Amino acid sequence: MSNEQHRGYHDLAGLEAGPVDQTEHNPAHWEKQVDAMLTLLSDEKRGLMRVDELRRGIETLGPDAYEKLGYYERWIESIRMIMVERGVVSEDEITARIAALQQAAP
Amino acid sequence: MSADNKHGHDHDHSHPHPFQPDDDAGAPSEHMLLVRALRELLIEKDVYTADEERRTIERMDARSPAGGAKMVARAWVDPAYRKRLLEDGRAAAEELGVEVGPTKLIVVENTPSLHNVIVCTLCSCYPRWVLGLPPAWYKARAYRARVVVEPRAVLAEFGTELPQTTEIRVHDSTADMRYMVLPRQPEGTQGWSEEDLAAHVSRDAMIGVSLPDTPKATP
Amino acid sequence: MSDVKFQPGDAVVVAERFPRHHHRVPTYVKGRRGVVERLCGIFGNPETLAHQGDGKPAQPLYRVRFTMDHLWAGREESPDDTIEVEIYEHWLEAAQ
Numbered sequence: 001m002s003n004e005q006h007r008g009y010h011d012l013a014g015l016e017a018g019p020v021d022q023t024e025h026n027p028a029h030w031e032k033q034v035d036a037m038l039t040l041l042s043d044e045k046r047g048l049m050r051v052d053e054l055r056r057g058i059e060t061l062g063p064d065a066y067e068k069l070g071y072y073e074r075w076i077e078s079i080r081m082i083m084v085e086r087g088v089v090s091e092d093e094i095t096a097r098i099a100a101l102q103q104a105a106p
Numbered sequence: 107m108s109a110d111n112k113h114g115h116d117h118d119h120s121h122p123h124p125f126q127p128d129d130d131a132g133a134p135s136e137h138m139l140l141v142r143a144l145r146e147l148l149i150e151k152d153v154y155t156a157d158e159e160r161r162t163i164e165r166m167d168a169r170s171p172a173g174g175a176k177m178v179a180r181a182w183v184d185p186a187y188r189k190r191l192l193e194d195g196r197a198a199a200e201e202l203g204v205e206v207g208p209t210k211l212i213v214v215e216n217t218p219s220l221h222n223v224i225v226c227t228l229c230s231c232y233p234r235w236v237l238g239l240p241p242a243w244y245k246a247r248a249y250r251a252r253v254v255v256e257p258r259a260v261l262a263e264f265g266t267e268l269p270q271t272t273e274i275r276v277h278d279s280t281a282d283m284r285y286m287v288l289p290r291q292p293e294g295t296q297g298w299s300e301e302d303l304a305a306h307v308s309r310d311a312m313i314g315v316s317l318p319d320t321p322k323a324t325p
Numbered sequence: 326m327s328d329v330k331f332q333p334g335d336a337v338v339v340a341e342r343f344p345r346h347h348h349r350v351p352t353y354v355k356g357r358r359g360v361v362e363r364l365c366g367i368f369g370n371p372e373t374l375a376h377q378g379d380g381k382p383a384q385p386l387y388r389v390r391f392t393m394d395h396l397w398a399g400r401e402e403s404p405d406d407t408i409e410v411e412i413y414e415h416w417l418e419a420a421q
Contacts, residue, residue, distance in 0.1 A: 278411075
């Protein structure tokens with residue numbers, strides 16, 4: 001079907017897939033922090049990000065990332081993209097901080 | 107993508123998924139470090155405080171399917187409430203003290219001839235305020251890909267079978283509305299208290315992949 | 326604010342467009358015919374909200390009902406099972 005060639009990689013309806021894995025997953029603390037980050041960034045007080053931008057960001061990470069990253073990993077990558085895009089933080093600041101945290105880690 | 111300390115994380119894999127340890131409990135992954143870095147930067151820049159984060163997480167943790175179950179149980183005992191619930195899910199939730207936040211809630215009713223199932227094929231939209239966080243499977247590929255094409259096969263994996271004479275209606279939350287199923291009241295529960303009824307309403311029944319438990323016949 | 330173009334019961338066809346920007350119409354309904362079930366309300370347009378736009382003009386949002394046999398011809402389990410999808414007005418045309 002010709003429409004299929006235009007399908008975004010996040011647009012999953014109708015694709016072949018195996019059984020539903022019903023394993024429950026309790027979110028880790030860092031995952032809750034990501035969830036809270038979005039809630040706070042997108043609230044009325046701050047208005048620094050919209051849920052629509054989160055989705056757009058996820059849809060821009062690329063099909064490999066979409067396939068391989070976990071749910072909240074995609075979120076944090078998208079939040080990173082949008083925060084840099086909006087000038088709230090810079091890519092340099094992020095990479096510098098990650099490096100500093102890696103240094104400090106035991 | 108650079109190598110992680112842990113394997114790439116797709117909730118569709120078949121091996122058991124252990125509880126994720128906090129980042130204190132071992133070498134943090136690439137993404138845990140990214141979270142930490144972004145979080146620190148945002149707090150340093152006064153975008154939000156650690157206290158606001160803590161309270162946001164507490165509110166998230168406090169939400170569970172109990173809110174939705176309360177609404178279902180009330181609808182089972184009170185036909186006028188049922189009508190209000192189906193007309194305006196948000197107002198009906200607030201009536202019972204269930205906070206809905208910004209959610210635009212539509213409650214869809216199961217009947218003998220109609221069974222409803224909820225999905226978000228494009229991402230993971232879910233009525234989090236009334237049901238808590240969605241299960242991992244709701245957000246993953248297999249459910250999102252298949253439930254709109256073969257809902258009966260997917261429901262069978264959850265142990266749910268419906269006769270061919272019952273229409274299955276799948277609701278794909280593609281935009282601003284959020285959906286919750288009002289399941290049918292199980293046989294043998296007439297006259298039960300709302301509390302006991304609510305205890306029989308599971309998250310999966312309000313998503314539509316399960317039916318509420320039928321109580322075992324009293325001996 | 327735009328006038329509401331469709332009423333419950335109207336037959337509609339979903340546009341067959343494939344924009345590169347963020348949009349909330351899944352491939353499986355593009356070009357397909359359904360029936361308006363209800364007007365959900367008037368909401369900001371996610372296609373611009375996702376790209377730092379203001380979401381204006383706000384669009385009427387409808388729930389549109391499709392039958393499984395129409396969407397998945399040959400793959401469907403039960404032809405009369407249905408799917409309801411929320412679709413913004415600017416994606417809908419009256420069906421002929």
